[in-house]
Amino acid sequence: MRLPRFFAKKRGHRRTGAEVWGSVGEALFHAVLVVGGLAFGGLLVTGMAVPEWRINHDFVAGRARVVGLGLARRTTGVAAEAEVSWQPGLRLRYETPAGEVESWAFRGPREPDRSRALARLDREDLGREVTCWYDPDAARVVVLERGYNWWMWALTLLMPGALLAFGSAGLIRAYGRWGKSEERRAATRGGLGQLVATPVLEQDHPGVPGCDDLVNSPGTILRFRLPLESPENWTLLGFGLFAVLWNAVLSLLAVNAGLDLLGGRIDWLLLAIIVPFAAVGIAGIVIFVRRVFLTTAVGPTQLEISDHPLRPDGIYDLLLAQGGSGAFTRLELALELEEQATFRQGTDTRTERVVVWRQELGSWRDLQLTPGTRFEARAALHVPGKAMHSFASEHNSVHWRIVVRGRPGRWPAFTRSFPLVVFPAAAEKGT
Amino acid sequence: MNPSEAPRRQPVVLVHFSMADRHYEPLQTLAVRYTVEGIDPRDVKVVERSVLWYTEGKGEEDLGVHRFERPGAPAIGRPLVGEFSCPLPLSPLSYEGLIVKIRWCVRIRLFFAGGRDFVSEHIFDLGDVPVAAFPGRP
Numbered sequence: 001m002r003l004p005r006f007f008a009k010k011r012g013h014r015r016t017g018a019e020v021w022g023s024v025g026e027a028l029f030h031a032v033l034v035v036g037g038l039a040f041g042g043l044l045v046t047g048m049a050v051p052e053w054r055i056n057h058d059f060v061a062g063r064a065r066v067v068g069l070g071l072a073r074r075t076t077g078v079a080a081e082a083e084v085s086w087q088p089g090l091r092l093r094y095e096t097p098a099g100e101v102e103s104w105a106f107r108g109p110r111e112p113d114r115s116r117a118l119a120r121l122d123r124e125d126l127g128r129e130v131t132c133w134y135d136p137d138a139a140r141v142v143v144l145e146r147g148y149n150w151w152m153w154a155l156t157l158l159m160p161g162a163l164l165a166f167g168s169a170g171l172i173r174a175y176g177r178w179g180k181s182e183e184r185r186a187a188t189r190g191g192l193g194q195l196v197a198t199p200v201l202e203q204d205h206p207g208v209p210g211c212d213d214l215v216n217s218p219g220t221i222l223r224f225r226l227p228l229e230s231p232e233n234w235t236l237l238g239f240g241l242f243a244v245l246w247n248a249v250l251s252l253l254a255v256n257a258g259l260d261l262l263g264g265r266i267d268w269l270l271l272a273i274i275v276p277f278a279a280v281g282i283a284g285i286v287i288f289v290r291r292v293f294l295t296t297a298v299g300p301t302q303l304e305i306s307d308h309p310l311r312p313d314g315i316y317d318l319l320l321a322q323g324g325s326g327a328f329t330r331l332e333l334a335l336e337l338e339e340q341a342t343f344r345q346g347t348d349t350r351t352e353r354v355v356v357w358r359q360e361l362g363s364w365r366d367l368q369l370t371p372g373t374r375f376e377a378r379a380a381l382h383v384p385g386k387a388m389h390s391f392a393s394e395h396n397s398v399h400w401r402i403v404v405r406g407r408p409g410r411w412p413a414f415t416r417s418f419p420l421v422v423f424p425a426a427a428e429k430g431t
Numbered sequence: 432m433n434p435s436e437a438p439r440r441q442p443v444v445l446v447h448f449s450m451a452d453r454h455y456e457p458l459q460t461l462a463v464r465y466t467v468e469g470i471d472p473r474d475v476k477v478v479e480r481s482v483l484w485y486t487e488g489k490g491e492e493d494l495g496v497h498r499f500e501r502p503g504a505p506a507i508g509r510p511l512v513g514e515f516s517c518p519l520p521l522s523p524l525s526y527e528g529l530i531v532k533i534r535w536c537v538r539i540r541l542f543f544a545g546g547r548d549f550v551s552e553h554i555f556d557l558g559d560v561p562v563a564a565f566p567g568r569p
Binding site for chain 2: 179181182183184186187204205206207208337339340341342343344352354356357386387388389391393394395396397398423424425
């Protein structure tokens with residue numbers, strides 16, 4: 001007997017397997033999630049939603065006399081880890097169609113501190129009349145408060161809701177893949193997932209990224225001004241986000257510690273946590289402010305090009321403009337081709353970039369920039385005749401870009417890149 | 432040897448391209464003729480044939496299908512042969528990069544009774560992009 005093969009077996013360019021069994025495993029996994037979500041949700045509905053709904057709809061209102069007071073003690077956990085809580089209780093006497101009934105009802109939340117529960121109990125008066133609601137099917141079940149705890153509902157329904165959503169989406173996906181080859185799925189692919197995952201591509205040029213965002217800004221001298229795609233900006237954003245989030249957490253801890261101090265208590269553990277947190281928070285702000293200063297101190301870089309998108313063997317004019325003040329030891333302009341691959345390594349998603357081709361377009365030394373004016377230089381760009389075109393798919397891409405590298409006299413060196421789109425050579429024949 | 436232990440016969444898919452060197456230019460018509468040998472044609476339920484590109488290299492594999500056909504069940508008692516043709520697109524061109532590679536191929540996928548399938552892949556080149564190398568390296 002031959003067991004079903006769950007995974008494909010590859011020999012060179014031949015592959016055998018049974019994708020149906022892979023789909024079965026995936027469908028089973030998601031079905032288990034759906035069943036778990038239904039069971040969990042069912043327990044919550046019957047254990048919490050239905051009783052709360054009955055109290056608000058079925059229970060009968062009545063007047064009751066308080067004939068006794070007491071504290072209900074509840075112990076959770078065992079032995080040394082046992083936790084005790086207290087809740088004030090009222091012994092009520094009330095009239096039902098079946099006759100007079102006496103039963104306990106509890107008011108308010110449980111208290112871990114017995115003295116606080118006792119203080120709440122002291123505010124209740126023996127002999128006074130209160131409004132109560134009793135169960136018509138079990139008259140001894142009585143409550144003193146009604147209403148819905150919407151916050152608790154949202155929290156408790158979150159987990160089964162997530163299980164149901166994740167499981168259902170997986171089942172729908174497994175149904176869509178059932179018995180279909182990857183070519184068939186790719187040929188009929190569509191929907192929201194495809195829109196999210198795939199980069200915007202140029203029409204009639206499969207795999208070539210769109211360049212609409214690169215040609216919507218006219219230049220002052222040449223036809224287009226290229227947008228800046230500086231890694232420095234992302235680094236700056238990262239430092240800024242880190243500083244804001246870290247210090248937000250630090251503020252919460254500090255407020256807690258301050259309230260404790262005002263109440264005459266000192267939480268040494270909290271203080272011990274706050275001190276290193278504060279050091280990191282201050283360092284984060286300092287680094288962020290320094291990066292902002294360095295980024296803005298150098299001055300803006302602008303690049304204009306005579307035409308876009310580019311074609312292999314095409315020659316284009318470039319205009320480089322560098323603002324700022326002070327001396328520049330060196331300023332370089334280069335055309336680069338970079339490959340980018342995104343892959344999973346364990347649970348991480350990593351991206352690797354490699355520059356596979358570079359051509360220097362211009363280089364200037366010992367520049368002296370003055371405020372209010374900018375350094376301008378012209379250069380010619382020739383795209384190689386058999387160059388690879390720009391390419392972008394979900395996990396892989398081939399990018400063309402112009403890179404400006406500067407070395408100011410007083411500040412650290414910087415790199416600013418301007419993305420380009422190069423069409424395939426055959427586009428000229430086809431269009 | 433017990434008959435149930437006998438090795439299962441693997442199909443052999445022979446593909447003949449209209450260009451002997453398997454090199455095509457964008458917008459050129461790709462014509463392919465294929466023959467499946469080594470199995471009983473009656474065992475095959477469906478044949479899928481497609482022209483597609485996929486990526487190789489360091490990144491996760493991406494795939495784009497240019498042409499996909501799923502003709503009906505093969506005629507009983509006749510050998511498994513077929514042919515199809517399609518004009519190739521402008522892009523993406525075949526590319527041999529350092530961490531990103533783009534391959535074009537013709538895939539013939541056979542589905543057997545019981546859910547098993549067999550894929551045969553036949554690479555061809557689209558365009559004439561030279562192999563990538565690190566800057567400064569010949």
